Amino acid sequence: MAYKITSQCISCNICLSACPVGAVKMIGDRPWIDPNLCTNCINTLYTVAQCKAGCPTCNGCVKQPTDYWEGWFATYNKLVANLTNKQDYWERWFNCYS
Template sequence: MAYKIITSQCISCNLCLSVCPTNAIKVVDGQHWIDPELCTNCVGSIHTVPQCKAGCPTCNGCVNQSSDYWEGWFANYNRVVAKLTNKQDYWENWFQCYSQKYAEQLQKRQHHAVAAEA
């Protein structure tokens, strides 16, 4: 899957222009964009990772865009819902709650053990 979108987080530093081995990144009217016909995702080159992504100082200037409409739609939906609700992952919440309660129980047992020894 080729990197097809340069996001609004792009700071126009032009580093991607100089590192792209296929010259797929273009600037038109001050806006950067990736030509999907030229972008190979750096596959078949000497690079092991896409150079636009690796060289981007914002780390989010170049992003994957799915060629499957529904896959892309659900990925965007899930990302937006996560930002809007600002909710943590279920398992992350569970782990934090469990580890906190476990730490409290451990402290109580250690306190009882110290009190019993004295």
């Protein structure tokens, strides 16, 4: 789930240049995060979301709440992708216990 800009944003535009994938855009004089481009800064040089890290407000950029099962499957798919022999083990495990 992408980050989003909240009503606490003071339009300082720091996140505009901080985003490594160009997901922060301007709509009029207000920044907006394109959810189709935001990667949560995963697979970039950074370990934390750059929009949130650089924001001078407490909650100008926040991660949108994730649906429980969406998060569960995202974690599952990420872990399975890192394993070898996943056909032989994790998918059997999943089919057995789900």
